[in-house]
Amino acid sequence: MKTDTPVDFETFFSARARALQSSVIRETLKITERPEIISFAGGLPAPETFPVREMLAALERVLTRRGADALQYSTTEGFAPLREWIAARKGTPEAPVRPDQVLIVSGSQQGLDLLAKALIDPGDRVLVETPTYLGALQAFSLFGPRFVSIASDADGLMPETLSEPLRGAKFLYCLPNFQNPTGRLLAEERRHRLAEKARELDFIILEDDPYGDLSYAGGAPCSIRSLAPERTVYMGSFSKILSPGIRLGYLIAPDVLHAKLVQAKQATDLHTSTLSQMAAYEVVKDGFLEGHIPAIRKLYGDQCRAMLDALSRHMPDGVRWSSPKGGMFLWAELPRGMDATKLMRRAVETARVAFMPGEPFYAENPAPETLRLAFVTAPRPRIEEGIERLAGLIRAGC
Ligand SMILES: Cc1ncc(COP(=O)(O)O)c(C=O)c1O
Incomplete structure (x- = not known):
């Protein structure tokens, strides 16, 4: 034969x-x-921003002190001390973050995939900025949504264009800080309007924020999550402040959605690299950032x-x-x-x-x-x- x-x-x-x-x-x-x-x-x-020496020292410490744990399978939710560190850093008095609301993911790109798996049925309407992050369009497209482009100008997306016919849309995906691809910053007043519109029309907000720390003058307006914590999933990433190669990001999600995302991640890759999480925590825990x-x-x-x-x-x-x-x-x-x-x-x-x-x-x-x-x-x-x-x-x- x-x-x-x-x-x-x-x-x-x-x-x-x-x-x-x-x-x-x-x-x-x-x-x-x-x-x-x-x-x-x-x-x-920029490669010169990568903390090579600090990562080397961190890896050495992690492997010397907790080598077996670092090389073992671990929990889907993520390394507890890192989740606690994220919760403390991202919580605000109006919108505190509990460590059990944090899910560590293998880069925020995985967060987009898990959210698409958890939320999109074929034909569902998904609201996006005009233009928006190409990687999100790719991640969502696999699940067959109908994209609806929301008008945007130099101050970001225009909440006044969100009106009654959009009721029933699953979620709005937005990048409020120094957006990829335009570099735009969503005006503070629009963040408030957006939170109101989401409540009025009953959709979820996915707030993707890998660039929020990179404000040249320092600081950024309040997060959308801080204005509507009950219906916003916040996505953060270590790629632009530490290194993209370690593939570390995180989601902060309302409880019921968090539980669903954990199930989706379990089916996808069990958990994010234990070694990456422990080494990154070792680098950031004493104020390096x-x-x-x-x-x-x-x-x-x-x-x-x-x-x-x-x-x-x-x-x-x-x-x-x-x-x-x-x-x-x-x-x-x-x-x-x-x-x-x-x-x-x-x-x-x-x-x-x-x-x-x-x-x-x-x-x-x-x-x-x-x-x-x-x-x-x-x-x-x-x-x-x-x-x-x-x-x-x-x-x-x-
Ligand atoms: C807006 C946005 N979201 C998500 C990602 C993916 O980042 P990560 O490296 O955390 O997967 C990127 C990467 O460039 C991005 O620009």
Whole structure:
């Protein structure tokens, strides 16, 4: 019998898997790994901010003192001291956080997947900002929602557009602080209006906040959870303040939903890496972040200014961009009629510079002239050079 008959896997895939497309983010990251490319594409934190020495010392301490525990299976909810630390850091007098409301996840991206599993049936309406985080659109899409795009402007999503026809929507996914991809900050007054609207129309809020600590001036408006703790799931991450490679994030959820998310996580991966959790706790427990976060804010604020200066110096008339007050990204618009996806291809091929076209960040009706520029990965002289090259292409009308 012939044993090497090719298998047509397409016929075996589930309908869900057939609908999957490869991630534009990952594909882009592959290109940007080439050293000759100046990349403003991926959302990669600056490697010089990674606490390599501190992690090494922490791992040594953890393995010396509690090696067997660190290498053993552990609870789905997460390492108790880390959950207590998160609860103490994120609780406010109006909205305290109990450690048993915290669920440690393998990166907040897993939080998005677990929430989608727990909440979305095919055809359910899911409200998203315009534009929104591409990774969330991917995570939710697997479960077949109908996305409804909520209008947004420079101050974030516009709660006044949430009206009666949206009653029955499952949840609203929002990024109030230095949003990916636009860098926008949701105005304080809109946070209050959003909390009211959620109560009035009875939907859940998923508040995704990986960038809240990265305000250049320090501080950020109140969290949405603090305004509606009974119906908000808050998502946090260690990726942008410690390291994305350790894959550590967390959810703070109301009790009944928390229990469902624990069941979903059990079925997904049993628990988050015990070693990562114990080492991260060892790094942060005595106040390391009090000095580390301000250093990251200073670096990113300087890099942001360098990109804004380069854009002012080099971009032709008709190109517009945002001025973020925190985070890792700014959002730009090309002159009307230009297509950022086409420009991206030309930019990589001929100018050796990369960025993210805006299109995949829209759930519907993409604006082809938009793009996202990450200013934290390339060092400052390369930012100047990359923007100059990109401006040259735009001026040439590519
Ligand atoms: C808005 C947003 N949510 C979630 C994530 C995923 O982060 P994590 O590394 O914690 O999985 C990212 C990553 O860039 C993001 O920008």
